[in-house]
Structures are given as C-alpha cells and as structure tokens.
Amino acid sequence: MGCATTPKVTSPCISTEFECKDRMTCVHKAWVCDGDRDCPDGGDEAPEICRGNITCRADQFQCKDHSCIPGALYCNGDKDCPDGSDEFNCTRPKPVCDKKTEFDCGGGMCIPLSKVCDKKPDCPNFEDEPRDKCGENECEKNNGGCTQRCVDTPVGYYCDCDKGYKLTDNRTCEDIDECADPGACSQMCINEKGTFKCECHAGYARDPRDRTRCKATEGHPSLLFARRFDIRKISLDHHEMVAIVNDTKSATALDYVFRTGMIFWSDVTDEKIYKAPIDEGTQRTVVIGDQLITSDGLAVDWIYNHLYWTDTGKNHIELSDLQGNMRKILIRDKLEEPRAIALNPLDGWMYWTDWGQVPKIERAGLDGSHRQTIVSYDVKWPNGLTLDLVRKRVYWVDAKMNTISSCNYDGSARRVILYSTDVLRHPFSITTFEDWVYWTDWDKTAVYRANKFNGKDVEAITSTHTLQNPMVIHVYHPYRQPDGVNHCAAVNGHCSHLCLPAPRIGPHSPRVSCACPNGLRLLPDNQMCVEDSVPETPKTGTGISSSGRDAGVVAGIVVAVISGVIILAALIAVLMYRHYVHRNVTSMNFDNPVYRKTTEDQFALEKNGYAPGSKLYPSTVGEEVRALTAMECTLNIQNSLR
Structure with missing residues (x-):
C-alpha cells in the first residue's frame, strides 16, 4: 500500500492449475x-x-x-x-438368522431357539414345531457328518469347529491362516495348526502386555517436523515439544543422519538446502545454495552418505554428497511435479511421488537405473511417502482421495489403511514406526497417528488447529536408519567420482555402480569420469586413445625442445619431401607414454578444486583443433628429419 507502482505478481501455478488464496x-x-x-x-x-x-x-x-x-x-x-x-434411505438386505441362537422361520423372520419345539407355534406356518424332528439328536449318528464338533438343536443340528479352524462346506473344518491378516503380528507371523505365533526382528522384543506386538528395545522415539518458520521435535513418550531450529523462512522438507546427529532441510523461499546439528540448530550451514528452485522432498542415504532431493521447479531428482559437492541430476524425464522421496540404501532403491497431471508413485535404483511405476491408479494427490523397512512396505497419503494407503515395495498387495474426510482433510507428510503411522494435516493444522494395519485408534498427537503450517515429518530413532554395509567404502568402489548403491534385482546383482557429476561423462570402463564437453578421439595403430589436451601437451614439449636447433634444416627438408609426406602420411600413428600420467594428474587437479576447463588443458573445440595442428606439424618435421 502507498507504493508508486504496483509490483508485478507472479503466480506460482502453471496454466493447468488453480491458484488458492494463500498464493x-x-x-x-x-x-x-x-x-x-x-x-x-x-x-x-x-x-x-x-x-x-x-x-x-x-x-x-x-x-x-x-x-x-x-x-x-x-x-x-x-x-x-x-x-x-x-x-439415508438404504435398503437393508434380508436378515440372516444366527444358527447358533436363532431359528429361521423363513421370509426373514427369526425366533430364539428356546421357542422351538416348546409345543407353542411361533412361526407363521408352524415351522418351529415339526412333529418328526423335535427331540431327535442327529449328532448321535456318525457325528452328524461333522469333521470336528456336532451341535444338536431342538430342530436339526449344525457343525462347528475348534478354535483356530473354520468351516469350508458346513461340515469340514480347515486351519485358519491367521497370518493372512496383516495386523495379526507386528512383524513376523508363523502359522501353525489351529494357532499361530509372532516373532520380532533383532532390536525388537514382544510386548509383555500383548505378545503379538513388538517394541523397540532401545532409544526414545521422537517426531521431527518442519513448520515453515521453525523445525520442531516432539517426544512420543510424554509429548513434550521443543523448537530445534528457529527463524527459517519456509522450511519444508527435512531428513537426518542419526549416527552423526545432523539434520538437513530445504527452504523453498531461500531456494536452498541447509544442515545443522540437531542440538545446535543455530549453527546452520548451506549445503545447496544455487541452481535449486522448489525442493518439496528431501532424503538422506545414511549408509553411502548422499543427499537426494526433488525439485518441483525444475522437475527432476538430484543428488550430492552431504557437503553439497558432486551434484548429479539423476532423474529428469517424464517428471511433472515430484514431491516426496524416500530411500532404502539397504536394498539400493529410492521411491518418490509425482502429483502432476498423471499422478503416480515410482521407484528406481539409487543410481537411477531400473525405473518403474508401482502405483498408477486411484491416486490423485500423493503428498507424503515413507517406507516401513521392517515389513517392507510403502505408505503414502493422498490429499485428494482422503486416504492413507500402503503396498509392497513392487506395488503389489495394495491396501487402503484409512479413509476419512474428517481427520484426512489435507494430509501432507507421513512417517511410520512400530505399529503406527504419523502424519501432518494442513487443514487440521495438527499431527495425527493411527494403527498402520487397520487405521484404527486415530489420535491427535498435537492440539488441532494450533500447529500452523505443519510440513514434512519423520520419526527420529536409530531403528529408522538400520546399519548396513557400505560397499563403496573400499577405494570408493574403484570409481573416480560418485559411487552409488545399485538396486538389488537378484542375488547376483552388482552392489554399486559408478556415476559422474553434472558436466562429466563416464568412460567405457564404467569407472573413470572425464569432461563431457571434450569427447575422446580414438587413434589407429597402437590402440591407445589420446584426447586433444594430451596432444597439446606433447606438441608443446616437442616444439619447445627442437625449434631452436633444427628449424632451418626442417624447413629445407619439408620442401624436399613435401610431395612424399603428403602422399604417405594418412594418420597419426604414435605412442603416447604420458597419457596415463596426464589423466591421473588431471583427476588430481580436479579433485583438489581446479576447474576442468583451466588452461592446463584445451577446454574448447578451437583449442583442441590448434593442439592437433601443432602435433601434425611436429610429426611432419620429425618425418622430414628422418
């Protein structure tokens, strides 16, 4: 107000979207x-x-x-x-009588069994007083044909089963597979004849109050969540809330490395990614400070020490090391609005949501390979995504469908856990631990939890309509980041730059793969990276490849040594043998003994911060051509001297 000119307002939405009043x-x-x-x-x-x-x-x-x-x-x-x-006005199906306590008179009429064969007609057509069946015990003959229990009634009988069994054809009993119920056990379920038993993974123990439930044996779980203007932590033991990072402009996505106590978060206003110790939130440092627009999703590979994030502005998925170096765009094609991202470095997979015009949930290896869509139908606005590393399932919230759903890692065995237009008004992020899922809701401005198997026992962790702008949420506990083997630890997996975990497709899948940061490309040996703007030029003869920069170095050395001594003789020799040389010299067949050393020196310079395009080596096509011309002149001189 009061400005001389009205500032131009740029909408954050694209042409196919509607902009809400919150802008x-x-x-x-x-x-x-x-x-x-x-x-x-x-x-x-x-x-x-x-x-x-x-x-x-x-x-x-x-x-x-x-x-x-x-x-x-x-x-x-x-x-x-x-x-x-x-x-309202629903047509109810005809009632079915309970054969254990009721008698069916027909026409949907049921009467208690105590009124059958009491010599008083209670059914319209005396069905409850048959003359030839009252007082007869059908179970005395061959157990009524029942495989387990036969129960006699005033009129007739019925078969029943022992606990842990069910009827299949009104006579035959078979074992019930209790493990078919996903929530029968917290973790491992073992079916047995007539019963079942539950087991827990390492680090968990069965709850003495309920032997089917598993509890973590160590640590005190907490919730970490961004709130735009700060990042907060809630203890799940006594629900105490504290701010661990203050004065953020628009903190959105976050993750952590429990081993080091470092948290990472994105700020969509600053267009940066920060990190800070969880107990010293004021000591923040910038991890990614440029070429970032809107990072709604962020995840840390706690085993191989890489940072992955989605960029809704550039529509790609990118990674770097935990210091923000070695950046690489991993996924860029067929992405509309990538949002949440979750990693499983134990198996080498990453998962992300896309809420564009064709909403879906996808996965790919942490090296970008083997990309596939795992959820493509009944999904509209998949905001939040998390992994249950114990049960090996993916959980997500859909703000348009008002649902929490889950499926196996490959998209199979999909289930809706909770549908509610009340508590799932606008869910944004989700996380899971033990038997619970936790989520943030923009409309309710609160954090909720529910049973992760059946959606029951919904409970607000914070007061509703008091927690403004709740964004991404995570459970902070060591079991959310279990230990694993870093197969890149030894000599960086023989990679010159990035060593990334490969997805476990089968028992013989490679553990890691090498990759190059932006601007570099991988050589055919799949280990060494070179500058992408200078392609390799293969030479004939010895089979050794020499780039333009190598030729320039050799040419400079040779010309410097011999130019002052033999320049006059060389010119005379060139005039005498020009016709002979022009006819016979068709290719540059020479051995380059400094090729490997030069490459190693270049890698050492790049590793220590010198730009690949420095004047130590030709970095443009023009410089490469001049270097090759100098080499050809040198070879002509040498041939003329011979």
Missing part, C-alpha cells in the same frame, strides 16, 4: 467445484466460483452438503459423509 497452494483445475475442499481455505469450492453447480464424478456419491465420497462407501453401514447422508 502457495496450486490444485488441478479439474478439481475446482468438484465438491472437495482442496485449497486450505476451501477457496476452490467458493460459491462465487461454483455458483451452486457442484457435481460429483460418476464413480462418486454426492452428500447432502455437496461433498463427494467414493461410490463404494454408499450404504455400507458406516457414515462416511460429514452429515451421514450416505446412509
């Missing part, structure tokens, strides 16, 4: 006036925009308050609409 959130235009409040303030459903013409998709049910829910939830016995209108 930060962008939603797909197809989501405007669809009955779901996708903007934090619900501005995409404002009456002045929609004018009452709110319609749901063909696969949805429209509640009386105009909100939309999945059609499969209509008349399912649960009130899924905020006003419960999905359960």
